[in-house]
Amino acid sequence: MTHFTHYIYQWYDQNQRALPWRLTRDPYLIWVAETILQQTRISQGLPYYHRFVGRFPDIHSLAAAPEDELMKMWEGLGYYSRARNMHAAARMVVNEMGGIFPQEYENLRRLKGVGNYTAAAVASIAFGKPYPVIDGNITRLFSRYFGILEPADTPKGKNTLAGKTREAMNHSDPGYHNQAMMEFGALCCVPKNPSCHDCLLKDSCFAFLNGMTGLLPLKNKKIARRIRRFYFYLLENKENIIIEKRENADIWRNLYQLPLLEAEEDLADAAILSNYLTRELLAGEKPAVQKISNTLRHELTHQIIRAKFVRFKMPKLKASGNRIIINKKEIHKFAFPVLVRNYLAGTVDK
DNA sequence: AAAGCGGGGGC
DNA sequence: GCCCCAGCTTT
Numbered sequence: 370m371t372h373f374t375h376y377i378y379q380w381y382d383q384n385q386r387a388l389p390w391r392l393t394r395d396p397y398l399i400w401v402a403e404t405i406l407q408q409t410r411i412s413q414g415l416p417y418y419h420r421f422v423g424r425f426p427d428i429h430s431l432a433a434a435p436e437d438e439l440m441k442m443w444e445g446l447g448y449y450s451r452a453r454n455m456h457a458a459a460r461m462v463v464n465e466m467g468g469i470f471p472q473e474y475e476n477l478r479r480l481k482g483v484g485n486y487t488a489a490a491v492a493s494i495a496f497g498k499p500y501p502v503i504d505g506n507i508t509r510l511f512s513r514y515f516g517i518l519e520p521a522d523t524p525k526g527k528n529t530l531a532g533k534t535r536e537a538m539n540h541s542d543p544g545y546h547n548q549a550m551m552e553f554g555a556l557c558c559v560p561k562n563p564s565c566h567d568c569l570l571k572d573s574c575f576a577f578l579n580g581m582t583g584l585l586p587l588k589n590k591k592i593a594r595r596i597r598r599f600y601f602y603l604l605e606n607k608e609n610i611i612i613e614k615r616e617n618a619d620i621w622r623n624l625y626q627l628p629l630l631e632a633e634e635d636l637a638d639a640a641i642l643s644n645y646l647t648r649e650l651l652a653g654e655k656p657a658v659q660k661i662s663n664t665l666r667h668e669l670t671h672q673i674i675r676a677k678f679v680r681f682k683m684p685k686l687k688a689s690g691n692r693i694i695i696n697k698k699e700i701h702k703f704a705f706p707v708l709v710r711n712y713l714a715g716t717v718d719k
Numbered sequence: 720a721a722a723g724c725g726g727g728g729g730c
Numbered sequence: 731g732c733c734c735c736a737g738c739t740t741t
Contacts, residue, residue, distance in 0.1 A: 406736040413727060413735085447725025450739075484738045504736045524720080551736055560734060561730065590721080592733095618740090620724065669725055707726065 373514065374537060374546070376569050381549035384556060386411075389418065391548070396470040396495035397428050403490045404451050404482060411555075417446050428468060432459040440623055440704040453623060454482025472496050494544035501534035502547045503527075506554025511537075512586035513558060516575025521586040592671060598634065599676040600641055601627040601709065602650055603716065605697070606683050610717065611650075612703065613692045620669065625703040627678070628692060641679055649689075656681045667708040678712050 370378075385391070388411065390402035401421055405414040421442055425431040431439075436456055443452035458480035462470055470491075471477050477488040489500035501507075508521050511533050519526035539546040557564050563582055571577040576585045604611045604627075612625045630646040638661055641647065659680040667674040688694045695703070697717050705713065 403736065408725085408735055408737055410728075410735050445726075447727085448737085450724065451737090454738080482738065486737055490736070502736075505734070506736065509734095548736090555736075559729095593722090618723095622724090667726095671723060671725095 370539070371537070372573060373570065374539060377549050377553045378545075380557065381545075381552055385549075385552050386556075388415075394495050394544075396472070396491050398422060399491050399495045400470070400483070400487065401425075401455075403487045404455055405446070407451060407487070408448060409446065414446070417442070428459050428462050428470060431455065432463040436623065437704070441702065444624075444704040444710070445707055449622060449624060451482055457481040458483065470495075474498065474500055490547065492543075493547050497543055499538050499540045499543040501531070501538045501543075502551065503530060503534055504551055504554075506551045506558070507534060508586050509560065510550060510554040510558045513563075513576035513582055514570060514574045516579070516581075517585070518587065520589040522588050522590050526587070594671055594673055596673045596675065598632045598636070599674055600630040600632065600636060600646075601676060601678045601712070602629070602646070603627055603678055603680040603712075604650060604683050604686060605680070605717070606686055609686050609694050609696055610700070611686055611688050611692050611694055613690075616691070620672065621706045625705050626709050635675070636677075641677070647679075651681070651683075652687050654684060656683055662712070665708065665712070667706075674708065676708055678716070680716070 390399060393399070402414075402418055405418050405421065424442060425434060434456070436453065439452050439456050440449065443449055461480060462468060471480070472492075474488050474492045477483050477491050478485070483491075486502055486504055489502040492498040492500045493502065508530060511517060511530055512521055515533050517526065517529050517533070519529055521527065521530065534550075537546075537550075557568060561583075565571050565574070565577050565582060568574070568577075574582075576582040602611075611628060613628055614625050615621050615623065628646065628650055630641075630644060636644070641661060642658060659682050660678075661680075662678040665676045665678075667676060686694050700713055700717065
């Protein structure tokens with residue numbers, strides 16, 4: 370065994386966190402955990418994991434659930450396609466694979482939402498197969514220690530990294546190996562101000578020896594952010610409000626929201642109150658506008674959303690198209706984007 | 720190869 | 731303000 374792996378195993382034995390998915394080898398539970406944790410910190414995902422496996426303890430309960438309930442479980446976690454894909458994958462396992470979770474990497478890879486990382490994680494942790502996982506932690510750790518100078522977000526960089534992780538793989542306990550590498554990256558070889566001073570690998574670490582820990586891993590991509598203006602309409606009477614489901618290929622797909630006008634430029638209040646959607650929603654009624662909120666900012670990785678909420682008390686509610694009227698007491702049953710959820714939490718019944 | 724997809728937290 | 735997080739899919 371190399372110095373590198375030996376030291377990290379030793380570190381892991383002493384420093385690993387107690388996490389619920391480390392107590393099982395059930396491929397379903399491992400898959401749920403790995404999917405929740407995609408691009409998500411453990412501290413954020415942990416309560417979702419507990420709720421999820423409490424409500425859906427096995428593949429059958431998940432496959433049998435209505436999608437809206439699944440989206441509700443996922444509310445606030447982000448990247449909602451993960452939930453939709455899990456639902457499809459669960460139904461595939463139940464309907465086409467006899468309810469038996471696939472064991473081979475290639476078969477795991479066929480499930481919706483299961484990419485290279487998740488297939489390797491389930492194959493290694495649940496089934497002991499020697500597939501190295503490559504996540505953000507391992508990309509950083511390996512790029513630094515082995516001095517990978519090709520950008521990590523390019524095919525060449527990924528290929529080099531994959532080679533290194535295959536060389537490092539320990540075939541006697543692949544699941545342990547993968548988790549030890551990730552945990553070391555997550556807790557010690559961290560993005561900013563890594564704990565090099567205490568790290569016994571510093572004498573053989575390329576980045577440390579060359580003063581490059583802050584530079585590695587290299588990345589090429591820069592994110593362009595788009596500004597969007599959203600005008601939401603809260604139409605309410607004493608008991609009910611109107612909501613609608615987002616079904617286009619856009620952010621928040623299959624979540625619910627308030628009726629929405631998107632504009633390319635900021636709209637003055639007069640324009641908000643006279644545009645086509647206002648007229649359609651008010652349907653001839655002339656209610657006084659209750660309130661137009663301040664502009665609320667909501668930032669996503671690729672978008673900056675500037676939102677205003679317009680509130681009308683309606684004599685009676687009429688819903689057309691894909692809009693539905695729900696009782697205010699039922700709001701909690703629907704999955705809303707955080708932006709909308711926060712507004713409703715601070716507004717309705719106040 | 721690049722873009723799109725959330726929300727939260729660290730510094 | 732910028733970067734990153736136990737990534738995946740679509741174009």
